[in-house]
Amino acid sequence: MPIFPSDEWVKEYVAKINTNEKYADAASDWEGDFLFIIEDDSSKKPVASIYLDLYHGKCRGGKFLDKSEGMQAAFSYIGPYRNWIRLIKREIDPIQGVLTGKFKLKGPMMKIMRYTRAAKELVNTANQVETEFK
Amino acid sequence: MIKLWFFRIPEIVYGEDSLSYLESTRHRRFLIVTDRNIARTDFPDLVMNNLPDASSSMLFSDIGEEPAFDEMTKSIERIREFAPDCIIALGGGSVMDSAKVIAFTYANPARQIYDLTPLEHLGIREKVSIIAIPTTSGTGSECSWAAVVSESDGLTKRKMELASTEILPETAILDPVFVRSLPLKQTVSTAVDAIVHAIEAYTSQWRNPYSDAMAIKALQLITGSIRSVIKDPLNIEFRNNVHIGASMAGSAFSNSQIGLAHAMGHALGSCFRIAHGYAVGLYIPEIIKYNSAAVPDLYREIRNVFPADARKKDLYGTIRYFFEEIGQPLTIGECGIDASAYESKMETLVKLSMESTGSLTNARESDSDSIRSIMLKVRGI
Numbered sequence: 001m002p003i004f005p006s007d008e009w010v011k012e013y014v015a016k017i018n019t020n021e022k023y024a025d026a027a028s029d030w031e032g033d034f035l036f037i038i039e040d041d042s043s044k045k046p047v048a049s050i051y052l053d054l055y056h057g058k059c060r061g062g063k064f065l066d067k068s069e070g071m072q073a074a075f076s077y078i079g080p081y082r083n084w085i086r087l088i089k090r091e092i093d094p095i096q097g098v099l100t101g102k103f104k105l106k107g108p109m110m111k112i113m114r115y116t117r118a119a120k121e122l123v124n125t126a127n128q129v130e131t132e133f134k
Numbered sequence: 135m136i137k138l139w140f141f142r143i144p145e146i147v148y149g150e151d152s153l154s155y156l157e158s159t160r161h162r163r164f165l166i167v168t169d170r171n172i173a174r175t176d177f178p179d180l181v182m183n184n185l186p187d188a189s190s191s192m193l194f195s196d197i198g199e200e201p202a203f204d205e206m207t208k209s210i211e212r213i214r215e216f217a218p219d220c221i222i223a224l225g226g227g228s229v230m231d232s233a234k235v236i237a238f239t240y241a242n243p244a245r246q247i248y249d250l251t252p253l254e255h256l257g258i259r260e261k262v263s264i265i266a267i268p269t270t271s272g273t274g275s276e277c278s279w280a281a282v283v284s285e286s287d288g289l290t291k292r293k294m295e296l297a298s299t300e301i302l303p304e305t306a307i308l309d310p311v312f313v314r315s316l317p318l319k320q321t322v323s324t325a326v327d328a329i330v331h332a333i334e335a336y337t338s339q340w341r342n343p344y345s346d347a348m349a350i351k352a353l354q355l356i357t358g359s360i361r362s363v364i365k366d367p368l369n370i371e372f373r374n375n376v377h378i379g380a381s382m383a384g385s386a387f388s389n390s391q392i393g394l395a396h397a398m399g400h401a402l403g404s405c406f407r408i409a410h411g412y413a414v415g416l417y418i419p420e421i422i423k424y425n426s427a428a429v430p431d432l433y434r435e436i437r438n439v440f441p442a443d444a445r446k447k448d449l450y451g452t453i454r455y456f457f458e459e460i461g462q463p464l465t466i467g468e469c470g471i472d473a474s475a476y477e478s479k480m481e482t483l484v485k486l487s488m489e490s491t492g493s494l495t496n497a498r499e500s501d502s503d504s505i506r507s508i509m510l511k512v513r514g515i
């Protein structure tokens with residue numbers, strides 16, 4: 001079982017995105033990359049991130065990055081490790097997570113508003129990866 | 135287990151003579167936002183006569199149907215010069231949503247409309263308060279932190295659903311004097327809107343004990359009185375029940391979200407000219423059928439809230455019977471929309487519905503196929 005977050009986890013996650021019909025349906029004309037940023041529970045400093053190159057309902061590539069590798073993307077979804085665990089277990093709804101301050105979402109709002117369904121499906125797909133936590 | 139969540143509502147002043155509350159507010163510079171039709175009535179004077187002594191007011195009444203951002207904010211410079219400390223929204227959903235957008239722009243000159251989101255602090259409440267006085271009984275905007283703004287990119291018209299807790303009105307004044315002479319068509323379409331708010335709030339994926347309580351009481355008040363209002367429009371007691379019920383339904387959906395009927399109703403309203411309440415009411419019966427497998431018990435509970443003589447075998451039958459009785463259209467033909475024009479817009483309608491956040495919190499998961507199939511069921515052929 002891959003550990004979250006890791007290279008193996010991202011590989012499996014990308015494979016799951018690419019077989020998720022709900023995501024493909026919701027993101028059929030989406031163009032733009034996404035960055036998941038995982039913060040340390042106490043210091044709130046970024047400790048790792050996951051970069052996703054998304055295009056027309058598919059993920060063209062994903063990359064696991066440790067904190068030393070800075071990467072920019074059109075959209076970032078940011079939260080502490082403990083909340084990522086709850087999100088992947090689907091104990092937190094990805095949109096409610098933002099509204100209650102457990103996650104932050106950054107990016108051009110004009111676009112995200114129209115693709116909330118795609119963003120939700122994207123995050124929900126993480127639940128399909130059998131995951132081990134640190 | 136219940137997770138962290140909120141229940142936010144304005145201070146609510148209700149009942150006959152509740153308008154006189156205005157005299158006691160701490161504000162002194164009032165911007166009154168209303169639409170062109172209401173500007174021709176005595177409502178603005180009624181409001182002005184109730185303002186505190188030694189206060190000043192400015193009237194902005196140049197708002198039409200389904201306003202876009204530019205129309206809502208075209209007098210923003212004059213408004214800035216006047217420097218209000220309170221915005222009074224006097225009207226239906228479009229007026230109240232316009233007042234919210236004006237408050238946002240007034241406090242945030244450099245921001246774009248898309249920045250009206252719950253993700254950032256916008257400093258609106260530090261700058262200005264909003265008092266909402268609804269003149270219809272249905273939209274619930276006086277109790278919600280959402281605003282619908284029409285938008286067109288040249289190709290597609292959209293109804294943007296914007297939200298921020300900072301645009302929740304500070305106070306809602308529910309004075310029945312403003313709805314006593316509401317015309318029949320608007321009485322029905324706005325009441326249907328409120329009924330749909332309550333049903334969608336009660337079955338939303340984000341439902342919670344507070345919104346549940348508001349939704350059920352709202353349904354009881356509205357379904358128990360709307361037929362009497364239609365028969366006896368000047369009866370203030372029945373009007374008051376529907377008026378209060380509509381604001382309860384608004385506070386229910388504002389805190390638990392809407393569902394597919396609103397996603398699809400907004401899509402329909404973007405493509406065709408139709409009253410919002412008729413649009414959401416058109417779809418709700420078929421959506422109830424679609425959702426039934428996911429929330430059978432909740433629908434049974436809702437059915438049992440309808441007046442005994444209107445209850446049919448299930449909620450689907452009950453709502454169709456009730457809607458027919460009060461004059462809510464059940465097919466697009468009855469809404470005055472041509473079936474072939476409707477079909478030619480099908481893919482746009484599906485796409486817009488998919489984009490709407492209402493489709494995400496609906497009782498049952500949906501996709502473009504399920505939305506298309508519900509869309510086609512209301513053709514009436």
Ligand SMILES: [Fe+2]
Pocket residue numbers: 273327331396410414
């Ligand atoms: Fe509505």
